[in-house]
Amino acid sequence: MRHPIRKISISNPTPERAQKAAGLGHRLVGRRAVQACKTTVELLEDRGHLPKHLRQALDVTCVAAVEAMNVSVVDEQKCSSARFVSGYGDDPLVAYGPRDISDRALNARYLFKCLEREIPEHLKGLFDRLVDEETGPMSARAPSLQRFGNSFGWNQDKQAGASGAQQVIDICGILHHAIKRGIGKLKTEKS
Numbered sequence: 001m002r003h004p005i006r007k008i009s010i011s012n013p014t015p016e017r018a019q020k021a022a023g024l025g026h027r028l029v030g031r032r033a034v035q036a037c038k039t040t041v042e043l044l045e046d047r048g049h050l051p052k053h054l055r056q057a058l059d060v061t062c063v064a065a066v067e068a069m070n071v072s073v074v075d076e077q078k079c080s081s082a083r084f085v086s087g088y089g090d091d092p093l094v095a096y097g098p099r100d101i102s103d104r105a106l107n108a109r110y111l112f113k114c115l116e117r118e119i120p121e122h123l124k125g126l127f128d129r130l131v132d133e134e135t136g137p138m139s140a141r142a143p144s145l146q147r148f149g150n151s152f153g154w155n156q157d158k159q160a161g162a163s164g165a166q167q168v169i170d171i172c173g174i175l176h177h178a179i180k181r182g183i184g185k186l187k188t189e190k191s
Contacts, residue, residue, distance in 0.1 A: 039133040040142045041172075044165055054172035061115050061175050062134040064184075067108035070101065111184035118178040119171060122151075126164075127171050 041058060044050040063073050119127045126148050133142055145164025146157060152167075154160040178184075 037138040037141055039130075039138065040145065040168060041130060041134065043142070044168060049165060050169060050172065054169065054176050057176035057179055058130065058134065058172050060179055061112065062131055064108045064112040064115065065131055066135050068105055068112050070105040107186060110186065114184035115175055115178055118174055118183060120174075123167060123171055123174075126167055130168065130171065 038046070041050060041055060045052075045055055066073050116127070126145075144161060145168065146160040147164070148167050149160030149163030152163055154163045
C-alpha cells in the first residue's frame, strides 16, 4: 500500500516551517545540536529589522546587568569574580570569603543604572523584558509584542506587533546613543 503524498498547507506545515514559526533554532553545544528558543531581539535581527550596532548596544547593557551581579561573562577576564582573602596577623581567625564587591561589579552596576535611567518611563516594561530575555534562561518562545503596541492605541494585530517591534528598535537606539555619548563611564576610566 502506498502512503499518500503529504500536502503542505498552513494547517499541515513542514517540520522546518513549524520550528521557524515557533521561534526555535539550533545551537551547537559541544558535538550536539540543541534546540534553542530565540529572543525577541534575535527574531528582529534575523528578519533584518534590527541593525548590528543597535544589537551591540543592547548586548553591552545586558553584559553590564550580569556583571553587576558579580558574574563573569567573558572567559578572557583576568580577574576573578570574588576576592577570597583572610586576615593575617594576631587577629582572631575569620573564614575565607568575599570581603567586598569587586570594582568590576561596581563599574558594571553604575553603567547599567546610568543606561537604565536613559530609557523613557513608558518603555521601561519592554526594556526590562528585553534584558530578562537576553540574560535569563528561556524555555518557551518570547511572547508577542502586540500588547506593547496596544498600549499606544494600535488595535489591529499586525499594527500592534509592528509598533511593539519599533519600540524595541527605539530602546536599542536610545542605548546606542547613550553609550556613544559616554554615559556610565567613570571619570577614572580612560577612553
